[in-house]
Amino acid sequence: xxxxxxxxxxxxxxxxxxxxxxxxxxxxxxxxxxxxxxxxxxxxxxxxxxxxxxxxxxxxxxxxxxxxxxxxxxxxxxxxxxxxxxxxxxxxxxxxxxxxxxxxxxxxxxxxxxxxxxxxxxxxxxxxxxxxxxxxxxxxxxxxxxxxxxxxxxxxxxxxxxxxxxxxxxxxxxxxxxxxxxxxxxxxxxxxxxxxxxxxxxxxxxxxxxxxxxxxxxxxxxxxxxxxxxxxxxxxxxxxxxxxxxxxxx
Amino acid sequence: xxxxxxxxxxxxxxxxxxxxxxxxxxxxxxxxxxxxxxxxxxxxxxxxxxxxxxxxxxxxxxxxxxxxxxxxxxxxxxxxxxxxxxxxxxxxxxxxxxxxxxxxxxxxxxxxxxxxxxxxxxxxxxxxxxxxxxxxxxxxxxxxxxxxxxxxxxxxxxxxxxxxxxxxxxxxxxxxxxxxxxxxxxxxxxxxxxxxxxxxxxxxxxxxxxxxxxxxxxxxxxxxxxxxxxxxxxxxxxxxxxxxxxxxxxxxxxxxxxxxxxxxxxxxxx
Numbered sequence: 001x002x003x004x005x006x007x008x009x010x011x012x013x014x015x016x017x018x019x020x021x022x023x024x025x026x027x028x029x030x031x032x033x034x035x036x037x038x039x040x041x042x043x044x045x046x047x048x049x050x051x052x053x054x055x056x057x058x059x060x061x062x063x064x065x066x067x068x069x070x071x072x073x074x075x076x077x078x079x080x081x082x083x084x085x086x087x088x089x090x091x092x093x094x095x096x097x098x099x100x101x102x103x104x105x106x107x108x109x110x111x112x113x114x115x116x117x118x119x120x121x122x123x124x125x126x127x128x129x130x131x132x133x134x135x136x137x138x139x140x141x142x143x144x145x146x147x148x149x150x151x152x153x154x155x156x157x158x159x160x161x162x163x164x165x166x167x168x169x170x171x172x173x174x175x176x177x178x179x180x181x182x183x184x185x186x187x188x189x190x191x192x193x194x195x196x197x198x199x200x201x202x203x204x205x206x207x208x209x210x211x212x213x214x215x216x217x218x219x220x221x222x223x224x225x226x227x228x229x230x231x232x233x234x235x236x237x238x239x240x241x242x243x244x245x246x247x248x249x250x
Numbered sequence: 251x252x253x254x255x256x257x258x259x260x261x262x263x264x265x266x267x268x269x270x271x272x273x274x275x276x277x278x279x280x281x282x283x284x285x286x287x288x289x290x291x292x293x294x295x296x297x298x299x300x301x302x303x304x305x306x307x308x309x310x311x312x313x314x315x316x317x318x319x320x321x322x323x324x325x326x327x328x329x330x331x332x333x334x335x336x337x338x339x340x341x342x343x344x345x346x347x348x349x350x351x352x353x354x355x356x357x358x359x360x361x362x363x364x365x366x367x368x369x370x371x372x373x374x375x376x377x378x379x380x381x382x383x384x385x386x387x388x389x390x391x392x393x394x395x396x397x398x399x400x401x402x403x404x405x406x407x408x409x410x411x412x413x414x415x416x417x418x419x420x421x422x423x424x425x426x427x428x429x430x431x432x433x434x435x436x437x438x439x440x441x442x443x444x445x446x447x448x449x450x451x452x453x454x455x456x457x458x459x460x461x462x463x464x465x466x467x468x469x470x471x472x473x474x475x476x477x478x479x480x481x482x483x484x485x486x487x488x489x490x491x492x493x494x495x496x497x498x499x500x501x502x503x504x505x506x507x508x509x510x511x512x513x514x515x516x517x518x519x520x
Contacts, residue, residue: 150321151351154339155368155416165368169355246354246398 034216042216043223051205052221059201062118063190066125070182074130075175078137082171088138099131103189107196116200121193128189129182136178140171173240173247180236187229269332270294271420271452272318276327279313286477287313290327293471293480300446300453302463304510305473305481306517311456312348312424314473318454319345319422331420341369344418348425350409352397358384359393361408365416376415383411386445403434410442414449421453427462439466440494460514464488464506465498472510475517482513 018036025035046052081088081095107124114120144167152162194203202221209218272295279288287310295301303311316322318329320338329336331343339345344365352361359380360367366376384390387407397405406426413421427435443466446453457463463470470484486506490497497503 145349145351147347147349147351148353150316151345151347152368153321154319154343154345155365156339156341157368161368166353169353172355243355245396248398 031213032215034219038216039219039223042214042220046217046220047224055201055205056224058118058121059190059194059203062121062193062201063125063186065118066122066190067129067183067186069122070126070129070133070186071179073126074133074178074182075137077130078134078175078178079141079167081134081138082141083167091134092138095131095134098127099135103127104192104196107193110193111197116197120197121190121201124193125186125189128192129186132185133178133182136174136181137171140174140178141167143174144170172243176236176240176243180233180240183232183236184229187225187232191225269297270330271297271299271332272454273330273333274314274318274327275330277314277317277324277329278326279310279317279322280325288317288324289477289479291473291478291480292327293483295452295454296469297452298450299468300455300466301469301471302455302457302467303471303473304457304460304463304514305478306475306514307458309473309476309517310478311458311473314478315422315424315454315456319343321345341416342418343420343422344413344416346406346409346413346421346423346426348428350397350402350405350429352405352408352412354397357394357396358389358400358408361397362389362411362415365412369416379415379417380411383415386414387411403430403438406430406438414445419452421451423453423455425456425458428458435462436494442466443490460507460510461498464503464510470510472513481517484510484513 021033022036024030025033025038077091077095081091103124106127107120110120110123114123148166148170149162152166157165190201191203191206194201195206197203198207202225205221206218209215209221274291274293274295277288277291278286280286291310291314293301303314305311313322317324318331318336320329320336320340320343331340353364356364359377362384363371363376363380366379371379381393384393387410389404389407389411392400392404397408400408406429410426427438430438439462455463455466464486465488467486470486472481472484473479474481484506486502488497488500488502488506492500
């Protein structure tokens with residue numbers, strides 16, 4: 001951001017928004033918004049608490065397992081869809097339907113089948129993240145310049161070598177974009193799942209805070225989730241930037 | 251290198267050279283959907299010579315070249331390389347692509363060495379080899395550059411260096427200079443001739459430029475409009491000892507260009 005021809009660091013614009021928040025909070029116009037300093041204070045109360053630790057652990061566990069499954073299944077499915085035409089046609093419609101459907105509606109059904117615990121959360125994360133990863137991987141694999149494949153074959157590469165030395169790297173920019181979007185959706189999935197289950201994890205804490213009108217705690221928890229999502233997507237973004245130099249010139 | 255010698259026997263085109271590097275025999279290619287690209291294309295490519303394939307655009311020049319490379323399977327007919335039927339790509343052939351086909355995520359050094367890498371040559375050995383051709387192709391100093399940092403002409407030199415580095419006897423070049431400027435193109439043609447006089451390769455060269463074909467070729471195969479068959483095989487017989495400007499003004503050169511132009515004109519007017 002620049003103001004009056006001078007570059008202003010990101011932190012400055014963040015500081016302005018925090019100030020605005022603080023002022024609105026102090027004015028007590030909307031009861032949902034406590035002053036920012038109150039939220040900060042709550043942050044130091046909430047995060048060390050045993051409730052938070054239990055909730056964070058189970059949430060992270062569900063997220064990690066669900067994401068792991070989503071990554072493996074999504075990438076493999078995307079590669080197969082991109083490389084095998086018939087498989088792409090067979091799966092394409094379904095993957096697109098699931099990708100664009102409101103999967104939140106399925107969670108209660110999952111609860112009925114899998115119960116109120118970890119399995120439901122894992123499956124929710126998986127279902128939220130897997131489709132976008134598969135679709136982006138497919139796009140990446142399909143866009144691989146055919147003359148690169150011919151080049152590989154002309155030098156005697158077999159399918160495995162073609163894949164590990166050429167197709168994988170050529171598809172990497174799309175693959176990483178898919179992973180980043182998948183991570184964010186997976187995180188949404190775990191929170192939405194827990195909110196609907198309402199008795200476990202971070203979702204339970206959200207329920208607890210909002211029902212008892214503990215707004216500073218509520219916001220503090222939200223900031224923690226934001227922070228986690230931001231860091232996770234920045235880590236993938238770091239790798240995306242590493243490959244961006246060739247993404248444009250393929 | 252030892253090549254399996256088989257009896258090629260007397261054939262209509264065999265009088266040109268006793269032992270062709272590549273023999274293209276009744277090559278027919280029909281693509282799915284009934285589009286016929288080639289119709290019994292037959293010619294020999296003498297060892298150590300440069301053979302151009304020329305013809306109207308879309309006539310199947312590149313298809314012919316890719317069948318020789320083993321990248322496309324013919325519908326009928328066959329390609330013999332040193333008397334042995336082609337069943338796929340082989341180490342005695344290297345391909346130079348029109349669109350360069352460089353790895354955008356790899357440096358010039360790795361790109362030049364990539365053919366060797368795919369053939370399982372160790373890192374040290376292949377990089378030494380690559381450096382040698384980087385120097386020969388006037389790319390010294392650009393070892394660590396990426397393809398997007400290079401001009402079109404330089405990229406094609408990388409593609410050429412990659413093909414040379416695997417030390418294949420037969421180079422298959424698909425309109426290698428089509429994507430570079432005219433001035434650079436002429437320089438490339440001379441560089442190519444110089445390189446071939448040193449390296450002793452057999453080359454199949456696809457081009458749509460008559461001038462280019464006459465300038466660089468020992469033999470020119472003229473294909474008809476698709477489905478292509480061989481219209482004529484011409485040997486320009488140009489004396490290349492002189493200066494390039496002189497060659498381009500010599501009666502032999504100009505006559506050859508004119509003859510091929512007459513030959514091709516028929517197919518344009520159909």
